[in-house]
Amino acid sequence: MNFLFLTGLVGIIALMFSFLTGRWIIKKQVTNQKLNEISSYIEQGAMAFLRKEYRYLTVFIVVVFVTISLFLSIKTAICFLIGAIFSILSGFFGMKVAVKANVRTAEGAKEGINKALSFAFSGGSVMGLSVVGLGILGISILSIIFNLNSEYITGFGLGASSIALFARVGGGIYTKAADVGADLVGKVEAGIPEDDPRNPAVIADNVGDNVGDVAGMGADLFESYVGSIISAITLGLTLKITSGNEEALYPIMLCGVGVLASIIGSLTIRYSKGDNPQKVLNRGTYIASVIIIIFAVVLSKYFLGDYKGFIAVLSGLVVGIAIGKVTEIYTSSDYKSVKEIANESKTGAATNIIAGLSVGMKSTVIPIILISIGILVAYFSMGGNTSPMNGLYGIALSAVGMLSNTGIVVAVDAYGPIADNAGGIAEMGAMDKSVRKVTDKLDSVGNTTAAIGKGFAIGSAALTALALFASYAETVDIKVIDLLNPLTLVGLLIGGMIPFLFAALTMEAVGKAAVKMVEEVRRQFREKPGIMAGTEEPDYSTCVEISTEAALKKMILPGILAIVIPLGIGMLLGKDALAGLLCGAVSTGVLVAILMANAGGAWDNAKKYIEGGELGGKGSESHKAAVTGDTVGDPFKDTSGPSMNILIKLMTIVSLVFAPLIAEYGGLLLNLFK
Numbered sequence: 001m002n003f004l005f006l007t008g009l010v011g012i013i014a015l016m017f018s019f020l021t022g023r024w025i026i027k028k029q030v031t032n033q034k035l036n037e038i039s040s041y042i043e044q045g046a047m048a049f050l051r052k053e054y055r056y057l058t059v060f061i062v063v064v065f066v067t068i069s070l071f072l073s074i075k076t077a078i079c080f081l082i083g084a085i086f087s088i089l090s091g092f093f094g095m096k097v098a099v100k101a102n103v104r105t106a107e108g109a110k111e112g113i114n115k116a117l118s119f120a121f122s123g124g125s126v127m128g129l130s131v132v133g134l135g136i137l138g139i140s141i142l143s144i145i146f147n148l149n150s151e152y153i154t155g156f157g158l159g160a161s162s163i164a165l166f167a168r169v170g171g172g173i174y175t176k177a178a179d180v181g182a183d184l185v186g187k188v189e190a191g192i193p194e195d196d197p198r199n200p201a202v203i204a205d206n207v208g209d210n211v212g213d214v215a216g217m218g219a220d221l222f223e224s225y226v227g228s229i230i231s232a233i234t235l236g237l238t239l240k241i242t243s244g245n246e247e248a249l250y251p252i253m254l255c256g257v258g259v260l261a262s263i264i265g266s267l268t269i270r271y272s273k274g275d276n277p278q279k280v281l282n283r284g285t286y287i288a289s290v291i292i293i294i295f296a297v298v299l300s301k302y303f304l305g306d307y308k309g310f311i312a313v314l315s316g317l318v319v320g321i322a323i324g325k326v327t328e329i330y331t332s333s334d335y336k337s338v339k340e341i342a343n344e345s346k347t348g349a350a351t352n353i354i355a356g357l358s359v360g361m362k363s364t365v366i367p368i369i370l371i372s373i374g375i376l377v378a379y380f381s382m383g384g385n386t387s388p389m390n391g392l393y394g395i396a397l398s399a400v401g402m403l404s405n406t407g408i409v410v411a412v413d414a415y416g417p418i419a420d421n422a423g424g425i426a427e428m429g430a431m432d433k434s435v436r437k438v439t440d441k442l443d444s445v446g447n448t449t450a451a452i453g454k455g456f457a458i459g460s461a462a463l464t465a466l467a468l469f470a471s472y473a474e475t476v477d478i479k480v481i482d483l484l485n486p487l488t489l490v491g492l493l494i495g496g497m498i499p500f501l502f503a504a505l506t507m508e509a510v511g512k513a514a515v516k517m518v519e520e521v522r523r524q525f526r527e528k529p530g531i532m533a534g535t536e537e538p539d540y541s542t543c544v545e546i547s548t549e550a551a552l553k554k555m556i557l558p559g560i561l562a563i564v565i566p567l568g569i570g571m572l573l574g575k576d577a578l579a580g581l582l583c584g585a586v587s588t589g590v591l592v593a594i595l596m597a598n599a600g601g602a603w604d605n606a607k608k609y610i611e612g613g614e615l616g617g618k619g620s621e622s623h624k625a626a627v628t629g630d631t632v633g634d635p636f637k638d639t640s641g642p643s644m645n646i647l648i649k650l651m652t653i654v655s656l657v658f659a660p661l662i663a664e665y666g667g668l669l670l671n672l673f674k
Contacts, residue, residue, distance in 0.1 A: 004140045007256035011137030018129040022097040035429045039103035045207035045544045076155035083159025086134045090222040091215035094127025098214045102421035109438040120418045125266040128411030131222045132259045150234040157230040161650040164223035170555035171216030172639030174547045175208025176510045181517025195424035200524045200538035206424045213417035225406045231467035232396035250303040251400040261291035262407025288405045311381040312394040316401030319374035327455035330363040331601035333609040341606035349628035360599025392470040399463035413453030416446025454597040461645030468652040475659035476575040491577035495584025499592045503640040510635040513550030566651045574667030593644035600637020603629040
């Protein structure tokens with residue numbers, strides 16, 4: 001157990017580093033009072049939303065805690081509670097600093113891109129290291145307390161997944177309702193710049209960047225990180241490759257090394273110089289990855305007695321980096337896909353949307369092939385041809401490898417919304433145009449890094465869900481998935497439908513909230529003509545309230561369905577139907593997630609490409625069409641898409657946690673016909 005103490009210590013080091021980085025950011029004084037005032041509006045709106053969201057989640061946590069205590073065990077319920085609390089904290093810590101880093105990034109942009117990048121990335125690194133610090137600390141402590149008993153530790157994953165889904169959906173609805181409303185009325189109808197202080201929805205839009213893309217994303221990646229480790233522990237404990245629990249300890253120790261590697265990579269970015277922020281961010285990520293690869297070799301030999309585990313881990317890490325690069329190719333304005341979407345904007349919004357959907361659909365091909373290759377390499381490298389369980393353990397290790405550098409991946413991802421906020425603050429604070437030029441460059445890179453982060457999360461979701469599914473099958477004693485069994489086939493069809501239903505509910509929620517936002521902004525422009533003249537202050541608070549109420553009300557149904565549907569299918573139709581449901585959900589969920597994330601990112605950067613002066617620039621017909629495309633893409637990439645990977649893992653881990661109950665009492669509906 002000394003190894004678990006070491007990984008727990010690494011988690012504490014990460015949290016301390018995160019705390020010190022946060023203090024360094026906050027100590028930087030901002031002398032411009034106008035900037036401080038704008039930043040305070042954003043901070044107040046973000047914290048008010050989180051307080052209300054946490055009150056809703058408290059009710060959910062209590063209900064699930066009691067349910068698990070009654071039907072499973074109090075130990076599993078305690079692990080669930082800790083997982084839920086740690087998930088909340090991971091988002092809260094990151095956002096608390098992000099709302100301080102945004103204004104300091106805007107201030108730093110006066111000194112050039114390196115200073116601005118340092119503040120934006122440092123703010124993101126607080127989130128990244130909080131995620132991995134809390135994740136590895138929680139798993140280490142619970143593994144020590146419960147002696148690596150996966151029956152209880154899976155509760156920690158359930159807590160993380162359930163809260164992540166609510167946080168991602170709620171934050172996504174909030175941010176996109178505000179963003180769509182601000183863009184449609186402000187940019188298209190009123191013809192004012194993005195983040196213009198005259199737009200009543202501008203504060204809500206900037207608040208949304210924090211509650212959706214920082215707090216929601218932090219909970220999302222916390223869930224992915226924790227889920228991958230738990231799946232490897234669960235499968236590792238079923239194997240007897242070694243004489244002890246080395247199979248379970250290997251992924252935990254590897255992630256401990258990954259935390260330290262992320263700290264080193266973060267430091268190289270923070271103190272790097274260069275005019276290309278994308279290259280600086282990539283360099284830090286690659287440095288962290290190289291460190292992990294070196295130690296993966298050593299740890300594989302030490303814990304498993306050979307290098308098979310290393311090959312499985314390497315396959316995941318390589319596939320993760322490759323998916324990130326493919327995502328960059330499809331979503332960055334440096335490549336042809338985004339330029340083609342921008343070019344299609346010359347003939348209107350319809351052709352822009354057609355081009356964006358086409359790019360999103362094409363972008364599913366290579367990631368799926370890469371994931372498939374990663375699965376096969378991991379499976380057979382661990383001897384899956386002679387021992388299927390060993391092969392499935394290899395797939396779990398592959399997921400761990402893909403997420404072993406989560407600390408720096410999340411930091412790079414969270415940097416994006418901070419840079420975006422900095423640009424908004426610069427615009428509202430009427431700073432020099434050179435400042436906005438710097439923040440726009442950082443923001444454009446941030447769109448790509450955010451898409452890359454989503455790619456990592458989606459790829460790991462497929463691998464982790466497969467590993468968790470294997471643990472479920474082992475628990476309920478399913479040896480073969482029989483598609484000739486009508487129960488399995490029914491489950492498969494229902495599972496394949498769920499991601500589409502989920503996407504529909506979340507898109508609909510954004511659409512309805514956006515309608516209210518558009519009506520409110522139009523009302524203010526109509527009833528307060530002094531707003532456009534600059535003689536009257538917009539009512540920002542009403543727009544903030546519209547987004548808040550919509551997000552909190554509309555996040556409940558999708559979140560509950562993700563838990564109730566697998567339990568309902570398992571209890572009514574039995575374990576085989578539930579197995580089919582999980583297979584169907586993973587298959588369509590991964591594809592929908594990739595399509596939405598990449599199409600949305602490509603639409604966004606096509607708009608920014610035109611705003612950079614191409615094809616007529618801002619205010620042109622091409623720009624108006626691109627804004628419409630970006631508006632469609634907003635809920636794609638920031639609400640529905642990123643929620644898919646949580647959805648498929650949440651349904652799988654719910655099935656695993658309640659597997660003993662389903663194995664004993666499942667199939668109640670079938671029993672009526674016996």
